[in-house]
Amino acid sequence: MIIKTHKDIPASEITDPLVFKQRRQIIKVMMGSLVAGVSSSALAETKTEWNHAPKANTTAAPLITTSSEIVNNHTNYYEFTFNKTDATQLAQSLPTDPWSVEISGEVEKPAVYHLEDMLSQQSLQEYIYRFRCVEAWSMVVPWIGFPLANLLKMAKPLSSAQFVQFTSIYDPKTMPNQRDNAMLEWPYVEGLRIDEAMHPLTILATGMYGESMPKQNGAPLRLVVPWKYGFKSIKAIAKIELVKRPPTTTWNKFAPNDYGFYSNVNPEVPHPRWSQNSERQLGSGFFTPRRKTELFNGYGSQVASLYSDMDLRHFF
């Protein structure tokens, strides 16, 4: 089943999966579902693979390795490098299996989940979202994941839980820029208001293009908040804490005037150094005009109500 967002993205606008070099896999998955004839969606296939084959992680490992051969990639993974292409190679050294995620703070049932156990309790679905980077480029990615709300509900947030703080893995042995204390404060921390975290569009993703998540894209578990700039969608999550106060997030701490806590996609609020009015769509050809950026990245009809009484220029 494909979760339909109110605003459908035309198939032609989905970023050429070649950008992710996952083309073969997506075709494979699609063929699989056609042959199976059970469901017309690629998702059922993936779901089956993920839910009924707990060893998928072992078989997934070689698939991730396949993606390490690819040099043409486009990810910001500052723990490894400031270069979008090199991250693909460097990120392969991150050990992601086994992986556990701690859920703690203002909850009734704090827990440390083995990732496999966590995933087996969720039904994975495909979410086709536009991903808008604060650097004014965008792509459309079919993520495989589940609503963050489902996980939070299992932990039973207390009424004192006003915010959710996410922390990435701290692994200076494999992450050079953590080792060198380069640029940002490590580990990477992001945060959401509780209502943002509980919103059905907010997902934890563990795969894309019908396959498990490539490491450079945030394996094994990443956040995806489609109406916010990409850096809010933290990668390689190790800890999720429910907290009373707004968390100090990494980019906001580094440059508070440049990167707000909310960081909702908003063409009307330029970054102090560059415009956010338009975006370059990866995969679009030469001489194609940029895409006009939409408020809340086009998800306004579903999320604008979260901010109805707020001045978006002030709370950028």
Next chain:
Amino acid sequence: MFFRSINRWLIITLACFLPLIAISIDIATDNLGADPIQALHIRLGDWSLRFLWLTLAITPLQTLSKWRGMTAYRQMLGLIAFFYATLHVLVYLSVDHGLDWHLIAIDIFESPYIWLGVLAYIIIFSLAITSPKFAKKSLGKNWKKVHRLIYLAAIAVIIHYYWQLKGNMAEPLFYLILLALLLGFRIAVWVKNRQFNKMMIPSTRKIRVTTVPKSLDIKQSGVPSKSSLNELIIEEVDES
């Protein structure tokens, strides 16, 4: 002799277009990465900056190496910098924005780092169109004044470069240090000449003249005549 100098020009001119050839090959073979438009745009900007820095390096190199005859290449390098800057701008307007003037206007208006790119381009453009001999003649004394704006262009370019950076700082730092050296050289020469002029004003006794060049580190044998010193000053201060 004639043929040799022709050959040298040919080789240097061709070398200047090598980056363009490399970029063209990468376009043709789809080898520009996941964001080819940005890669193309950035590479042209980078080459414009490099040629601009080379242009600025000619005078210091000539002064330090005593190798005369490089001045002829300075104009050419400047024009090549202009050429790559023009492509950089054209790619921005057409390849990136598809000549959507509304989008372009907002993008420039809201991006302060681009203002400095525009300033730099206006200057480089003005210098390029006033670089032919006839323009030089008709501008007369003003030509040198106008062409000193290249320093302002270089400063605008380095700010333009720094202001749009998102992560990496190593390569930009390299260019910043180079520019500091190139401009620092001019300042040092200017300061020296000022001191020199001051000393020259009270008297022109020969004893003074002979001691001054040594203390100024000017590697010249023999006692320079007053006129040769003046020549030196003009060359170092003005022709850069």
